[in-house]
Every structure is written in C-alpha cells, then in structure tokens.
Amino acid sequence: MxxxxxxxxxxxxxxxxxxxxxxxxxxxxxxxxxxxxxxxxxxxxxxxxxxxxxxxxxxxxxxxxxxxxxxxxxxxxxxxxxxxxxxxxxxxxxxxxxxxxxxxxxxxxxxxxxxxxxxxxxxxxxxxxxxxxxxxxxxxxxxxxxxxxxxxxxxxxxxxxxxxxxxxxxxxxxxxxxxxxxxxxxxxxxxxxxxxxxxxxxxxxxxxxxxxxxxxxxxxxxxxxxxxxxxxxxxxxxxxxxxxxxxxxxxxxxxxxxxxxxxxxxxxxxxxxxxxxxxxxxxxxxxxxxxxxxxxxxxxxxxxxxxxxxxxxxxxxxxxxxxxxxxxxxxxxxxxxxxxxxxxxxxxxxxxxxxxxxxxxxxxxxxxxxAPPVDDWRAATAAVLRGSTPDDGIVFCASPVRVPFEYYALRTPVDRLPEPLSPDEPWGDGVHLDEVDSEDTEAWATDPDRIWVVSRYEGTNPFGACDLDTSMAGRDLAVERSVGGITLRRYDR
Incomplete structure (x- = not known):
C-alpha cells in the first residue's frame, strides 16, 4: 500500500x-x-x-x-x-x-x-x-x-x-x-x-x-x-x-x-x-x-x-x-x-x-x-481474622492500607474484630487514615497482649505506630508471614 x-x-x-x-x-x-x-x-x-x-x-x-x-x-x-x-x-x-x-x-x-x-x-x-x-x-x-x-x-x-x-x-x-x-x-x-x-x-x-x-x-x-x-x-x-x-x-x-x-x-x-x-x-x-x-x-x-x-x-x-x-x-x-x-x-x-x-x-x-491480584486483601484479611480475637489489637503500616482490609473485615460482625489501634477510629464505613503518633503507642506496653501488624507500601522512614522498633518494644515477634503480597506480623507481650 x-x-x-x-x-x-x-x-x-x-x-x-x-x-x-x-x-x-x-x-x-x-x-x-x-x-x-x-x-x-x-x-x-x-x-x-x-x-x-x-x-x-x-x-x-x-x-x-x-x-x-x-x-x-x-x-x-x-x-x-x-x-x-x-x-x-x-x-x-x-x-x-x-x-x-x-x-x-x-x-x-x-x-x-x-x-x-x-x-x-x-x-x-x-x-x-x-x-x-x-x-x-x-x-x-x-x-x-x-x-x-x-x-x-x-x-x-x-x-x-x-x-x-x-x-x-x-x-x-x-x-x-x-x-x-x-x-x-x-x-x-x-x-x-x-x-x-x-x-x-x-x-x-x-x-x-x-x-x-x-x-x-x-x-x-x-x-x-x-x-x-x-x-x-x-x-x-x-x-x-x-x-x-x-x-x-x-x-x-x-x-x-x-x-x-x-x-x-x-x-x-x-x-x-x-x-x-x-x-x-x-x-x-x-x-x-x-x-x-x-x-x-x-x-x-x-x-x-x-x-x-x-x-x-x-x-x-x-x-x-x-x-x-x-x-x-x-x-x-x-x-x-x-x-x-x-x-x-x-x-x-x-x-x-x-x-x-x-x-x-x-x-x-x-x-x-x-494473573494474580495486585494485592490479595481478601486472603490477608481472612488470615488475620482466623487467628485473631476481639481482645487483640491491630496496626496498619502504612496507615492507608486499613482501607482495603476494612472492606473485607466488615463482612464480619464488628464485635468479633480486633481493636483498631492505628488508625484508631472505630470500624465502620468511610476512609480511616490517621496514624497515631509515638506518644499514643506508649499505652500499648501493657495492653493488649497481642498486636497484629498489617504491612504494605511502607515508607523507608517509618514513624509513629509504624516505627515498630519503638511501638513494639518489649514484645516478641510471634508470627510473620506474607499473604497475597501483604506482610502479617503478630507481636505478643
């Protein structure tokens, strides 16, 4: 042509x-x-x-x-x-x-x-x-x-x-x-x-x-x-x-x-x-x-x-x-x-x-x-909820990853979910992103006994709740694994 x-x-x-x-x-x-x-x-x-x-x-x-x-x-x-x-x-x-x-x-x-x-x-x-x-x-x-x-x-x-x-x-x-x-x-x-x-x-x-x-x-x-x-x-x-x-x-x-x-x-x-x-x-x-x-x-x-x-x-x-x-x-x-x-x-x-x-x-x-999903939040959320209790706490690093986790978590009655520590707003509809600062993490030294940390898209300089060396000081790393590209950890007191 x-x-x-x-x-x-x-x-x-x-x-x-x-x-x-x-x-x-x-x-x-x-x-x-x-x-x-x-x-x-x-x-x-x-x-x-x-x-x-x-x-x-x-x-x-x-x-x-x-x-x-x-x-x-x-x-x-x-x-x-x-x-x-x-x-x-x-x-x-x-x-x-x-x-x-x-x-x-x-x-x-x-x-x-x-x-x-x-x-x-x-x-x-x-x-x-x-x-x-x-x-x-x-x-x-x-x-x-x-x-x-x-x-x-x-x-x-x-x-x-x-x-x-x-x-x-x-x-x-x-x-x-x-x-x-x-x-x-x-x-x-x-x-x-x-x-x-x-x-x-x-x-x-x-x-x-x-x-x-x-x-x-x-x-x-x-x-x-x-x-x-x-x-x-x-x-x-x-x-x-x-x-x-x-x-x-x-x-x-x-x-x-x-x-x-x-x-x-x-x-x-x-x-x-x-x-x-x-x-x-x-x-x-x-x-x-x-x-x-x-x-x-x-x-x-x-x-x-x-x-x-x-x-x-x-x-x-x-x-x-x-x-x-x-x-x-x-x-x-x-x-x-x-x-x-x-x-x-x-x-x-x-x-x-x-x-x-x-x-x-x-x-x-x-x-x-x-192709697999970019992030498998369905599997990661299910893995946390299978191993957690309402007496546990949960931290999200970086804080915005609470959003997709919460979408799947809300399929479970709220009274059966671990307590959100950071961001610390109650479970529910909406976008919850506010990470707590280092001073608020001091209260975690004695309660709860177990804290889950869900990590994805973490920055190179974590701070506040996501500065795990500080916020989880005095706790033992009991669980660490990757599910669907998302890192799950549990720190026990």
Whole structure:
C-alpha cells in the first residue's frame, strides 16, 4: 500500500441505507462482546489497594464522597459519586466492578460514533471492535476504579467536539464543554485530551474556526471546573503513584497500554497511516477540515502521552500506564483507519490483520484473567481474622492500607474484630487514615497482649505506630508471614 492508495475520508455523515440496520446489529454485538469480556471472572480477584479505596470512599454515600474529596483526595470524585448509589445493587466485588463494565461497553459505542463521524461507519465498526477486545480496556473494565468512566467521557467529549467544529451549532459547543469538564471530574488526566483537541485545531485552519463559540465553550467549561479546582486546593497533597520516569519505562508504559509488545508493533505501525494522511493533507491543501480529521487522531495519541510524561518528569512521580490509558481510543481508531484503507485495496489482507489483532488480544486478555491480584486483601484479611480475637489489637503500616482490609473485615460482625489501634477510629464505613503518633503507642506496653501488624507500601522512614522498633518494644515477634503480597506480623507481650 502506498500513500496514494489511502483516500482521505470525507468526514460527512453517511446517508441512511438498508445497511444501517446491519451496522446497528454489528455494533450491538461489539457492545455485548465488551460486556462479556468484562464480566468473565469479574469477582474472582480480590480488590487491591486502589479498588479498596474506591469501595470505602463511596461507602458513606454522597456526603462522605464530598468530605473525602475536600480533605483528602480530590481526584476521581465523579466515579465515587456514581458508585455511591451503584452500591445499592450490591457491595461485593462483582457488583461494584460492574459499573466499570457498563462504562467500558458504552465506550465501544462512543468509539464507533467518533470514528464514524470522522471517517465512515466501517471504520467506526472496526474501531469499536478493536476497543472491545483491547486487553487494557478489558483490564480496566474489571477494576473498581474510574478509568473506564474516564475513557467513556473523553471519547464522548471528543465526539461532541467534532460535531461542534463541523456543525458550528451552539448546542454542540455547550454539550462539549460540559462533557469535557465532567471527564476531568473522572480523572485529571482528561485535561490532556482537551489539550489534544485544542492542538488539533492548528490543522483545521485558524481562520476557519468559530472563535466566538469556542470562547463560549471554554468559559462554560471553566465554570463547571470551578468546584473541582476548589476541591483540589482544599485537599491534602496526594502523592499518587510514586513511580518515576526512566528511559526503559517509556516503551514499557506504551506496551502496557497497547496490550503487549506484539500489539504495540501492530497497532503502532497501523496508526502511522493517520500521520501519512495528515502530512499529505498539509502538502496538498494545508490546514483544512480534511487535514484535521486524521490529525485529531494523531494528536489524541501524541499529546496526552507527552503530557503525562512531561507531568511525571516535572513532579518526579505519577508515571504509570493507567494514566496513559487515555490514548487507547485514538490508538484503535488510528489502526481502524489503516485497516479500512487496506480493505479498499486488499480485503483479505485487512481481514488477516483483524484476525492477528484478535488472536493477540485474546492471548493477553486470558493472561489477565489468570494473573494474580495486585494485592490479595481478601486472603490477608481472612488470615488475620482466623487467628485473631476481639481482645487483640491491630496496626496498619502504612496507615492507608486499613482501607482495603476494612472492606473485607466488615463482612464480619464488628464485635468479633480486633481493636483498631492505628488508625484508631472505630470500624465502620468511610476512609480511616490517621496514624497515631509515638506518644499514643506508649499505652500499648501493657495492653493488649497481642498486636497484629498489617504491612504494605511502607515508607523507608517509618514513624509513629509504624516505627515498630519503638511501638513494639518489649514484645516478641510471634508470627510473620506474607499473604497475597501483604506482610502479617503478630507481636505478643
């Protein structure tokens, strides 16, 4: 295939045809496929730390969510706000994770709508299928975190953005502003998608843009984001992910998002076609609506990736593949554009590519199903409760790991649980993080007789209750073992 074989799409909606019903049926099949892949063994794995935080964050209802956002962590408040009423369907792992499954399945529709609007319905169907089977999308549709919701809102926001630019209707600009702002409430990295949309306008032609409506849209978005900004300013400094950028970590993060090295090569290679279309458009007619459509896809991959990378370099932390998940929709749309172009010339080759991607995706999705949980808090909590009594005490190091432990512990009557010593708030719904200081640990010298210490994510300079040399002075280490990546100790007097 040469560059002359690739036809720049018109971007205009296709007229209704008898094939429309088949398009709807195929799209429905892709949605069902996404839901099925997301539902397989949905409750099999234990919640890990971040999921436990989501569960307990939403456990006290909307008021509790706002309180945590104001004082502790202002990121992802929208997911917790939706999860709070969703918990009425059930507070087990599968029931709560099903919210992410639904968001993932709806994102398939959003990807189709966006790709069909930019290119054509066939490209939209191919993109929807590639997203439905994408290993990273399946993985986060099975996580009790807001990333699946983030993808849904960023893709819907981009679809509204395209409709706004092409129709110039004020209603689309207003809708875009609201949806894009809501995406930031799902996760702050959504701001990098907004940056990608803005960057793409350089390829549209600045003189062609409806500047008045763009300013209106920006003003509405800014107003909607004011409460989020207030929450961020009032919340504590959340360290987030502590991973830093290294030279080797950059391709590793890209590989994780693509679903493995093989898929990175295939999808990355195919996504060069929108680059070719953009360059060809610039050479033939300069910035224009025709040039802008593939350029939007390219910007959707490059700008967020560089944005997350640059932010991690500046902060010295927060470098993680889950923050780069926002490039995945653009990546599959870019691949779909290439497959559609190949299909016009050699249908068998295009089908073969889809088969290869499907096989590689199935292999990686199966590996995800079989992989152990990041943290097995279900097993660790059960191990402590089997060996403890209500007369025992329990300490958590670092203090936030009480949160996922408490999610599982509350399945047992509170009067049968060991006494929480640090954090020392009574057992119950909500997020309990306040570690006691060294002075409070002096009372433990005589009571209780046995103290359990549950350790995960400990810092290099423990203090207060987690300075075990001090807080457990005079006690013997009676038990020490690892369960599901979590260290359990018992100190006896």
């Amino acid at each position: 040469t560059t002359t074989d690739v036809q720049a799409p018109s971007g205009r909606p296709e007229s209704p045809t008898p094939a429309t019903r088949w398009v709807a049926l195929i799209l429905l099949g892709e949605v069902v496929l996404s839901a099925v892949l997301g539902s397989i063994r949905l409750g099999h794995k234990s919640l890990w730390y971040d999921e436990g935080f989501s569960a307990m964050h939403a456990s006290r209802g909307v008021g509790g969510v706002v309180d945590v956002a104001r004082h502790l962590d202002a990121n992802m408040p929208l997911f917790a706000l939706v999860l709070a009423p969703w918990r009425t369907l059930g507070d087990g792992e599968a029931a709560m994770r099903s919210l992410s499954v639904v968001c993932g399945a709806l994102t398939v529709v959003a990807v189709f709508l966006l790709a069909a609007r930019l290119f054509d319905r066939v490209t939209g169907l191919v993109a929807g299928f590639l997203f439905a089977i994408a290993p990273f999308a399946v993985q986060y549709s099975q996580q009790l975190r807001g990333y699946s919701m983030l993808l849904l809102l960023t893709v819907l926001g981009t679809w509204c953005f395209v409709n706004a630019i092409e129709t110039r209707r004020t209603a689309w600009f207003v809708l875009y502003a609201v949806v894009a702002a809501l995406a930031a409430y799902a996760h702050l990295v959504a701001l990098f998608v907004i940056a990608a949309q803005a960057a793409s306008l350089l390829f549209y032609g600045l003189r062609r843009l409806p500047w008045g409506r763009l300013v209106l849209s920006a003003a509405i978005g800014a107003v909607v984001l004011v409460p989020l900004a207030a929450l961020i300013l009032s919340a504590a400094d959340n360290q987030g992910v502590t991973d830093t950028v290294t030279l080797g970590s950059i391709p590793r993060v890209a590989e994780e998002v693509a679903g493995g090295w093989a898929l990175l090569v295939v999808l990355g290679g195919l996504s060069l076609v929108p680059v070719v279309l953009t360059v060809r458009g610039l050479r033939s007619e300069g910035p224009s609506p025709t040039t802008w459509r593939p350029a939007l896809v390219v910007c959707g991959i490059v700008v967020p990736f560089l944005g997350v990378l640059g932010g991690a370099l500046v902060m010295g932390r927060n470098w993680s593949e889950r923050y780069v998940i926002i490039i995945l929709p653009a990546l599959v749309i870019g691949a779909a554009v290439a497959i559609r172009a190949i299909a016009r010339q050699r249908l068998a080759a295009a089908v073969g590519l889809v088969v290869v991607i499907t096989v590689l995706s199935v292999i990686e999705v199966t590996r995800w199903y079989d």
